Structures are given as structure tokens and as C-alpha cells.
Amino acid sequence: MALRQFSAAAAVTVALALATPAYAVTEIQWWHAMTGGNNDVVNKLAEDFNASQTEYKVVPSFKGSYADTMNAGIAAFRAGNAPHIMQVFEVGTATMMSATGAIKPVYQLMKDAGEPFDPKAYLPTITGYYSTSKGDMLSFPFNSSSMVMWINKDELKKAGIAVIPKTWPEVFDAAKKLKAAGHATCGFSNAWATWAHIEQFSAWHNVAIGSKANGLDGFDTELKFNSPLHVKHLQNLIDLQKDKTYDYGGRANAGEARFGSGECAIFLTSSGYYGTAKGTAKFDFTSAPMPYYPDVAGAPQNSIIGGASLWVMGGKKPEEYKGVAKFFAFLSDTDRQVKLHQESGYLPITKAAYEKTKASGFYEKNPALETPLKELTNKEPTENSRGLRFGNMVQMRDVWAEEMEAALAGKKTAKEALDAAVARGNAMLRTFEKTAK
């Protein structure tokens, strides 16, 4: 009996094998760092693409955190078996860009493959980040986000704050009121401290983080974020930290739970926090644009993006590149982008997808999802707000955070901390410049 079942199964297998097309399917390896619901989105995208044609098969594999994925990709490249597509977070951009020969630029890929590709169809604030100064798109934007201010509306009402604060002085006032109304341990806070108070802060106020258009125009760039405005802002945070009107929440996104638990009623973090907030917050919340100093001319400018893009690795076969190009064309499809945006909470990468979502009235019901888009498109980007591209950025962010922590702990003044952050960062930029040539 068992034998008969076995032979039946074998017969089915043989039949299936015969039924599949005779030519080999080209496999495309896709390494990514998406967890939870976004991991499902990635798998679904690959499934849909694989079902849409028979020549190529996209195989997604999860490789850990953003930094882990990038390190795994680099190690694989050194060992000679890099994936075709690698998801790299925005701070790894300069490292990837400088690796000429290790990567295949996306504009080149699309041209070689003859796939329809119009760089102007994508949101310029997003593509600017991943393009050369000439406008050539090097990587394919995938999941982009920006920084917004999350607001616990219930707690603001309880503290007698009628209007959501727009400027930093208003935020400080509101935080003091919240503190008086029972939020003793946290008036306001943030995750990703250097992203909030150095990178986004600079772009939003149209001041430079570094020279050469924040590194976009060359690697011989010098950091500049020790300006009087930066010093003033950090000094404000230091003063407010003393009585926890502002309370530092740790590096990366570890502090985000403090918003969901209701401890902090005003919280700056990524717009990609939307999904988690929706799942955990038991109160009425929304997002608002990042605050600014009203005495800075032209502020607010526009915000810069976070999140990740897809890099194509070099040294692969032409037919594999064809498959990658087909997959990118598939991802750019308007309806697919609309769905991706509304399900994952990440930004739509094409203008058409944004317009379509807007026209459908989606943002009226979900205004929190439009805030980052409004911030990104607030004004035409300038040299200071197009994006940033510094080598050794992953390591440099840690150094900046170290100096900020020293200042907030009262060990250094705001000026000392920012000067040290700039000096140490510049040393890293020089090291990178030497290897990047």
C-alpha cells in the first residue's frame, strides 16, 4: 500500500516536472531587512511578480537589521556571491555609491534592458537622495519615510493644549504644560536622535549639515552642523532635559514605545512608525509636521527621507539584469505603489501613486499618512535639503549620538559637543575619502 502511494506520488512529480517549461527559470536573489507585516509585503510582491511571468523568479530572503543586511551583502560580495538586489538603508547610500564596480546603477540597468523608465515619474525628494548630481538614479527607491511629530491628542486635550504646536517654542510650552498635567517623566521625546536634531533639523531649517550640498557633490565634504542655530537648539534640549520636560529616549527606535504607552504625548520619530502606533496606541493620535524656529528665515524648508532603497549588485549575467529591470518596472506600477503605500505606511515613490491616493480621499480618513509627504514636498529642495551623502555614515551617526548624550548628561556644553561631533565626523570623512577614490 505504502509502495503504491509512493509510486503514485512519484508519477505526479514526474508529470509536474514535464509540465513545467523546458527552459530554465532565471533566479533573482533579493536580500532585505523587512520584519513583521512588511516582510509579508515583500514576500507578496515577489509572489505576485513570479506569477505575472514565467521567465524570472524573485527569491526574497530576510537578512536581519538594515546594518546586518548591508554587512551580509558586503561580505557576500567579497566572497564572490552577492545577491542581485540588496536593500540598503539611506545612511549606507554613500558607501554603496562609492563602490563603483560593485554595483550596477539603476538608470544604466533600465537602459540596457530597454525597460520603460522615466526618472521624472518618481517623487524628486526621494530620487534626489539616490541620484548623482547629474540626476542619474543609482538605486531604486523602495521603502521611504520621513520624520514626523506624533501627537497624543487625548493627553494634549487633558493638559489644555487646544492647538497642535507648530514651532519649537510652542512645543517647549506644550511639554511644560504636559509635565504639569502629570507627564512627569516626559514632556516630549524622540527616537533616532541624530536624525531628528541634526539631519532633519538642518534640512527643515535650510542650513547645511556639511559642505558640497551635504556631500552630494563630492566626498571632499566638511561637516558644518555646529552653527549658532544648532548650538541654540541643543542648548534648549540640555536645559529641558534637566527637569525631563525633554527626555532623551536612547538610540535608534528603542524609545518609540514611550509614545504608545502614553508616557510621552509628543514624540518625534519616523513616519514608518504609523503601523506600530495603530496597533498599540489606545488613544486618539495623529502626526504633525516637525517643529521649527520661527525666527529662522524660510523655515520650514522641506524634510529629507529615511528608509531604504534597492541596490543592484555588479558582475551578474545580462539575462539576470533583464529580470531585475522587469521587476523594478513591475514595482513602479501605479496601482501596486498605491497599495504598497496604503498597506505598509511607507511613502508612495511615484507621483502618480501619490496623486491617485490623494484623489481617492484616502488622506482625509488617514491624515497621519500624508504629513511626511507634505513635509517632503513643502518647498523646492535646496542644496541643504536635497538629502545627505556622507561616507562612514553608519559609524558617524554613533559618534554624533555619543556627543549629544555627553551634552544631555551635562558633561559638555552644546558648543563643545557639536564641535567635537563635527571634528570626529570630519576625521571619518577623510578616512572614507581616501578609500572612495
Next chain:
Amino acid sequence: MEKSVVFNNKLLPCLLLVPQLIITFVFFYWPASQAVWQSFLREDAFGLTSEFVGLENYQSLFVQPEYYASMLTTLIFSSLVAVLSLSIALLFATQADKNLKAASVYKTFMIWPYAVAPAVAGVLWFFMFHPSLGTLARPLRWMNFDWNPLLNGNHAMILVVMAAVWKQISYNFLFFLAGLQSIPKSVIEAGAIDGAGPMRRFWTIIFPLLSPTTFFLLVVNIVYVFFDTFGIIDAVTGGGPAGTTTTMVYKVYADGRLGGDLGGSAAQSVVLMVIVIALTAIQFRYVERKVQY
């Protein structure tokens, strides 16, 4: 007639040594020599360009005040972890050595933490003592103690020391217990008959007889804190706040793996290797004299 126990075969001992030598070469000398070679190079993350720069990586290392700070941090961190994990484990082992009712259950529980991966242990402690989320941080707050490892360097250091000690106690416990159980009961009984109290028996009989174990554990623990703790530090504090928990090995990890600065990282690991070799040599030269086998 003289009985010879000397084997005259010259080939056999070499042959017997070969597997050990191959393993040592493949897993120690080869990677170590690679690290030394890499510390003279400047490479980009992808290994596309590589340039011989001589001692430049070392030079740029020894002008960083942060590097000296990490040395001091390592000194504080390693002495705290070694002393605490050894003494606490010894205390537990002496208790387990007594005739307890549920001794085997107790022993099993004691050994358990060793099976936990360092990063997992780190996350565990991070969540227990996170100033606003931590279950164990809240009572501290109720007592009006401003517990804040996110900004207070001493608090952060306490936290990583606790996590590293907790992880290592099991290992030390196991060896101490085995050492204690191999001490002949008759010796201790003789001491008791002579009128020595428990404390005196411990310090004059048991502890000296345990000295080989203690010495071995001291060396192993120092190597542990020097090389094995970066997973814990990464998960608990990420080297912060303001670099107060950045030990030398964590800096190697952060600069090399996270920062992609392979030359600088290799130079640091060579320095670290030299320090550990020196420390081990000192231990065998001076501390071992006090050991009675």
C-alpha cells in the same frame, strides 16, 4: 635489567601532534596573521581598493582620546565582571555543595543562563532596566531614584556588568562545583575535628585546594570579558551613553563591522591581542606561583 618507557620512534610523536597543530594554525595563527596584515592596509568596505599604509592605522588610533577612554572602560568593566562573576559563582557553588534537598534542580537552574545567547541576555536586561519600560526600573522610580542608563554612564556600566556577570556565573559555578566535589571530605572532617569553624575551614583548606580551578577560571573569565561581551554591550547600551560602555572589543566591532573601517578595526584587534597575550603571560608567570596543584 632496565625497563625502558621511552619510545624511540621519532615519527609517531610528530604524527600525533599534527592534528592539534593544524587546528591551531587554521583557527588561530592564520586569522591572527591576517589581522596583522590587514592592520597595515587601508581598504574600502567592499575590498575593491586596498593600499598599504604602514603604521598609519595605528597612528590614527593612538591620537584618539576615545581609544584611551575605551581602554579605561575595559579595565573597569573586566575587573568588575571577573571579580563579581567569580566570587558570586563561588558563593553559589559552596551552597550547592552542601546537602540540599533539591540540589539537582538548583544546579540545573544555575547552569541555565549559560545556554542563553549573549545578545538575548542583553536584550533581556535592557528590557528589565529600561528607565520607562523596564519592570525592574519602575520600583527604582517609585523610590525616587533617578535611574537612567540612557544618559547616566555609571548606570549604563552597572547594567552591562550585571548582564555580563549573570551570563558568566553559570560557567564559573560549574567548574567551582566540580572542584569542590573533588576535595576529599576526610580533609575537611579532620579540620572540623581539630576545632576549625566553617569560615576557617573554607579559607585554609577548601580555597587553597580550589586554587587551580580559580586560576583557570580567572584566565578564562578575562578572555571572556575581553572578547565575548560585545554582543551584550551591543544589545544593552550600544556602547553608550556618550561612549561610557564602549570597551575595546566593542570598538573593534563597531568600527569594523558597523563602520566598515577594516584597517582601523584590524589595528585595534592586534592591540587587543597583544594586551591579552601579555595579561595571560603575567597571570601564568606571577599568579600561577600561588596555585597549589
